[in-house]
Amino acid sequence: MRIVGRTFLGLVLLVGFVVQGSAEEGIDISEESFTCLAEMTPVRGFFVDNLLGDVEATVEVAESPTGGRYPAGSVVQLVPTEVMVKQPEGTSPATGDWEFFELTVSAGGSQIAKRGFEDVVNRFGGKCLDCHAKAEPQWDMVCEKGHGCDPLPFTPAMVRAIQKTDPRCAEKPALSDVEKQALAALQRSLGAGN
Numbered sequence: 620m621r622i623v624g625r626t627f628l629g630l631v632l633l634v635g636f637v638v639q640g641s642a643e644e645g646i647d648i649s650e651e652s653f654t655c656l657a658e659m660t661p662v663r664g665f666f667v668d669n670l671l672g673d674v675e676a677t678v679e680v681a682e683s684p685t686g687g688r689y690p691a692g693s694v695v696q697l698v699p700t701e702v703m704v705k706q707p708e709g710t711s712p713a714t715g716d717w718e719f720f721e722l723t724v725s726a727g728g729s730q731i732a733k734r735g736f737e738d739v740v741n742r743f744g745g746k747c748l749d750c751h752a753k754a755e756p757q758w759d760m761v762c763e764k765g766h767g768c769d770p771l772p773f774t775p776a777m778v779r780a781i782q783k784t785d786p787r788c789a790e791k792p793a794l795s796d797v798e799k800q801a802l803a804a805l806q807r808s809l810g811a812g813n
């Protein structure tokens with residue numbers, strides 16, 4: 620009897636270990652996870668990183684002409700305040716496991732204003748998922764241009780100006796005259812909307 624009891628106890632402990640070891644955990648993300656855009660890796664017009672350290676795997680998908688699924692840990696940004704982070708597979712099937720973030724940025728760094736999966740809304744009242752879900756499946760909800768999303772009402776010069784004036788960056792590259800004008804026009808249009 621005693622041997623049977625011990626064997627049983629051993630089995631319980633073993634099963635407990637296996638179950639605990641295989642539990643998939645979400646990636647821990649805090650305001651420190653985000654940096655100045657210039658410290659990320661540029662791909663065409665946007666920037667990528669990987670919170671699990673495998674930025675090569677993220678760049679490989681971003682640069683693939685046929686698309687693919689971004690690996691867990693991938694961080695994607697176009698402008699300083701809006702971020703998509705890939706959580707482990709199964710975390711949120713409805714968003715392709717992307718977690719959406721709206722940040723508030725300043726010289727002091729980033730603060731997380733909003734985060735979540737299906738219901739995050741940007742400062743203009745648009746739901747991240749509604750637009751990004753329109754990307755064709757092989758692009759994994761990354762819109763860029765020509766991936767099937769409705770285009771944003773910003774010119775390339777406006778986007779470059781916003782990227783170059785990321786307040787979190789210690790050194791800011793100079794703006795061209797066209798970018799300066801684009802930024803002024805953008806600020807006027809945003810001001811008029813308030």
Ligand code: HEC
Nearest residue numbers: 695696697701702703719720741745746747750761762763
């Ligand atoms: C009105 C539609 C719309 C909404 C709402 C929207 N996006 Fe986007 N987003 C786009 C489009 C279109 C692009 C591509 C712009 C380009 O490259 O010209 C884009 C680009 C991006 C990118 C760069 C990678 C990519 O997909 O090209 C990220 C990251 C991003 N958005 C995150 C967010 C987050 C986070 C939210 C919500 C807080 C959000 N977006 C809300 C349409 C939208």
